[in-house]
Amino acid sequence: MSERITLTEAMVVRLKRSSRLRFDKARGIHTLLVPERVVVLNESSVMIIEALDGRSIGAILDDFAVKFTAPREVIAADLLKMLQDFTDKGYLDITP
Amino acid sequence: MKDAPQSEGQSAPKSQFALLGAASPDRSYGLPLAVLAELTHRCPLQCPYCSNPIQLERASRELSTEDWCRAMDQMADLGVLQIHFSGGEPCIRKDLEDLVAHATKVGLYPNLITSGVMMDRERMMRLADLGLAHVQISIQGARAGTSDRIGGFKNALPKKFETAAWVKEAGLALTINAVMHRQNLDELPEIVDIAVQMRAERIEVANVQYYGWALKNREALMPTIAQLKETTAFVEAARARLQGILSIDYVIPDYYAKRPKQCMGGWGRQFFNISPSGNVLPCHAAETITGLKFDNIREHSLEWIWHNSDAMSCFRGTGWMPEPCRSCPLKEVDFGGCRCQAFALAGRADATDPACEKSPLHASVFETAMAESTHGHDRLIYRNFSGTKEAPLPQKD
Numbered sequence A: 001m002s003e004r005i006t007l008t009e010a011m012v013v014r015l016k017r018s019s020r021l022r023f024d025k026a027r028g029i030h031t032l033l034v035p036e037r038v039v040v041l042n043e044s045s046v047m048i049i050e051a052l053d054g055r056s057i058g059a060i061l062d063d064f065a066v067k068f069t070a071p072r073e074v075i076a077a078d079l080l081k082m083l084q085d086f087t088d089k090g091y092l093d094i095t096p
Numbered sequence B: 001m002k003d004a005p006q007s008e009g010q011s012a013p014k015s016q017f018a019l020l021g022a023a024s025p026d027r028s029y030g031l032p033l034a035v036l037a038e039l040t041h042r043c044p045l046q047c048p049y050c051s052n053p054i055q056l057e058r059a060s061r062e063l064s065t066e067d068w069c070r071a072m073d074q075m076a077d078l079g080v081l082q083i084h085f086s087g088g089e090p091c092i093r094k095d096l097e098d099l100v101a102h103a104t105k106v107g108l109y110p111n112l113i114t115s116g117v118m119m120d121r122e123r124m125m126r127l128a129d130l131g132l133a134h135v136q137i138s139i140q141g142a143r144a145g146t147s148d149r150i151g152g153f154k155n156a157l158p159k160k161f162e163t164a165a166w167v168k169e170a171g172l173a174l175t176i177n178a179v180m181h182r183q184n185l186d187e188l189p190e191i192v193d194i195a196v197q198m199r200a201e202r203i204e205v206a207n208v209q210y211y212g213w214a215l216k217n218r219e220a221l222m223p224t225i226a227q228l229k230e231t232t233a234f235v236e237a238a239r240a241r242l243q244g245i246l247s248i249d250y251v252i253p254d255y256y257a258k259r260p261k262q263c264m265g266g267w268g269r270q271f272f273n274i275s276p277s278g279n280v281l282p283c284h285a286a287e288t289i290t291g292l293k294f295d296n297i298r299e300h301s302l303e304w305i306w307h308n309s310d311a312m313s314c315f316r317g318t319g320w321m322p323e324p325c326r327s328c329p330l331k332e333v334d335f336g337g338c339r340c341q342a343f344a345l346a347g348r349a350d351a352t353d354p355a356c357e358k359s360p361l362h363a364s365v366f367e368t369a370m371a372e373s374t375h376g377h378d379r380l381i382y383r384n385f386s387g388t389k390e391a392p393l394p395q396k397d
Helices: A043-050 A057-067 A072-088 B065-078 B096-105 B121-129 B144-151 B156-169 B185-197 B212-216 B225-241 B302-308 B339-346 B362-375
Strands: A012-015 A020-024 A029-034 A037-041 A092-095 B034-038 B082-086 B109-114 B134-139 B173-180 B202-207 B247-251 B271-274 B279-281
Touching: A020 A043, A029 A043, A037 A043, A043 A072, A057 A072, A072 A092, B034 B065, B065 B096, B065 B302, B082 B096, B096 B109, B096 B121, B121 B156, B134 B156, B134 B185, B144 B156, B156 B173, B173 B185, B185 B202, B185 B225, B225 B247, B225 B362
Parallel strands: B034 B082, B034 B271, B082 B109, B109 B134, B134 B173, B173 B202, B202 B247
Antiparallel strands: A012 A092, A020 A029, A029 A037, B271 B279
């Protein structure tokens, strides 16, 4: 039986083929379409998802810390919380 | 019922789009988020709790590929985000590939709700390449005998395992739909094990909802209160044990509930259903309410129907409610529960849902459930065009 994955900075996460980022024109909101759910995304969540391009979580954090001139550990807490939640819900593919 | 999709054969009336419940300022309802597209009523299985109407549509009345594509164009314009291809068995339609491709083209998120017994590997890979995102496979029982008997179809389980493996091979999301009742509830732990084994992300454990075929077979399906207690405890423990591995959606049986379900997220608020012949329904069971007039996509646009159809608007919002609903503080939480159930049990679609403890019928419904579950017979009438074939009785072990 498989086990729950706890994310670390060395891991690479990507959207699963079944998780689709979509701008909803009718309502003017960004969404992540997943099985039986529509997840409404704010601007920072959209940026995080768009950064899932094959880089490790750590590399994305390095990039964001420079780009947003914010403390890396503050960004890391938010980003890992969101990605762990999406991982638990099965929205992401993870490469160790 | 159901606030979106459904298990094949039965739907789970959850509110899955809670994040997007917002209505526009000038209306009491929003834009539809999801559509259940019942492509056909034809099905190789004969589950006795099927959510299709007793009066099944013949193939000759089914919408054409062009009808469905036009409807999908209109859905996308109207703000629909997800489409659930269901049935009957949607894989019976030879144009399933064209329909999935068109959904992808107009930006709808395509989901396939299937029994999993008619798929082949090449077709699954083709559907994935055309944009299919999610597949829901029904399971009737964990053991071969139960599965064959409830579905009225031999050797379904090995086929379902094969189909599930192809879904994962294609990189798509997999949900197992388990419709539960007295004759299979004891197999739930094994069904959950099967879902994990199939590497599903989700399982919908939905107790049977009693309309149409299920109402006809209620006495043989109603779970005992002991089963319900055991199941609820099992689900709570399994959720904790399987966190991050398998999400479990759980719908308890209405007849034992204290509060009604928020059916469909509210009548005509965020969801509609299109029947095989093109009727637009607020939920898949709405045709059980006699006297409602449904509009058809062959005659009107979906935008017109969403805003103007009598069937879509008659129980929208809270204005139609009788007492004690009208002054209930929860009226905008559950939107009055399920109209089909009110019609089935109280004889009036605008009555208080008897699943609610404030309904005068609540106690008698509970007693009926208790009596049928403990003294009821196990004879099941299969769902098929004849409507008279009986399932073999269960083997007692």
